[in-house]
Amino acid sequence: MSDERKLTDLLYEEFARIGKSLSSPKRLEILDLLSQGPKSVEELSKATTMSVANVSQHLRTLYNSKMVTSHKEGNFVIYELMDEGIADFLETLHMLSEKQYMEVQQIKQEFLNADHDVDRISLEELNERMDNGEILLLDVRPRSEYESSHIPGAISIPVEELEEQYSTLPTDQEIVAYCRGTYCLMASRAVELLKEQGIYAYRLQEGVQDWYDYQEDIG
């Protein structure tokens, strides 16, 4: 076998390391969660309903292919994406899937149907009305994700804590909740809870990264 072939084989072996990382649904879910901010093994295990050992194993393969790093914090090992570029890459993969697979569009539709009685607001409208101070924007993700990155002007009230916070909510502003994006129902749940209290609320379909992408788009 020629030297060139050997080199080429080596090269594609390397390229495939990234592909292998992305070839497991569970690993993709872990990576998406990490794109919202650093997380411990246990948190990932809860969020994905996988066993801790299994998550740990997946994390090791992601670590070996340099998709994630980790450091210790107290008793916990905290994992995070190795590089900003990886979140972008995942975003591109999602977009490619939506474009390519009808099935993904159907699933998206089912997520939308899951909360058909939740009103939505567009990024454009959000921008306008937040500038006017008409809107209180709620980040209902876990606090650590808010701390890692959030839409400017939003305040953090994780869904689980929402009930305790009813009384602190203003009555002269409309409330908009957001979470990780289209494929996340935390914001919808928040809106439903608020409605039960007679507090009218919307949800933002998009996530933090979508917001920043949009700001860049409109200059």
Place this chain on the structure above:
Amino acid sequence: MSDERKLTDLLYEEFARIGKSLSSPKRLEILDLLSQGPKSVEELSKATTMSVANVSQHLRTLYNSKMVTSHKEGNFVIYELMDEGIADFLETLHMLSEKQYMEVQQIKQEFLNADHDVDRISLEELNERMDNGEILLLDVRPRSEYESSHIPGAISIPVEELEEQYSTLPTDQEIVAYCRGTYCLMASRAVELLKEQGIYAYRLQEGVQDWYDYQEDIG
């Protein structure tokens, strides 16, 4: 298991279809070749030194995950990338690998060392001097790839046909050869052949897509 979990699992199963396509070195090589233009099974088999049956099998998995399409032309089945976006996605994957894996940088270096006596020209310099008509640009890839897409102003002389064409080459212009890019040695081989004839020549490191990307960059 909750409905939301089921949906999420379905969703990531879909996302992973693309990941699975990219998880095999051989499939990545096939995709890269197809990013240069449509090809028959046999061509791909030759280029990758895989058995025809094996290539056919890989192509079927790529077809099932909608990465490629095919049509018949005479006796041949011609495969091509399903979508422009896939070539871009592959490009991003390459860049991520180069950034992330030292090993890839080393391999790149070895490709550069493989033809240390071949002089290179930059995209910038190429632009300038082609405008002045000082340079004859040679596309030494297979003709079908040239026909699919090439750098404007280039003429097609596949490496295999180069020897027959010595006499037709001008003597008042410098010759620059290009092929698929950094990880392709066809242009280097062409330069070496020309040098043996006493014809001085350079190679362009970059490929067609790199050239277009560069034009866009500089506006």
Place this chain on the structure above:
DNA sequence: TATGTATTCAATACAGTACTTGAATAGAGG
């Protein structure tokens, strides 16, 4: 219609991967 060629199919062998379980480790905090 017959022939030849390109591609696909089917069966197999084998390697690699995913998830489970239970034990081991590390090291934070009392």
Place this chain on the structure above:
DNA sequence: CCTCTATTCAAGTACTGTATTGAATACATA
């Protein structure tokens, strides 16, 4: 220094994916 907890390791099993071989198919061309 001991205990407790989060994580990792190791072994086992079931599963999935890859490459090989030889036969089958499809179909263009004569």
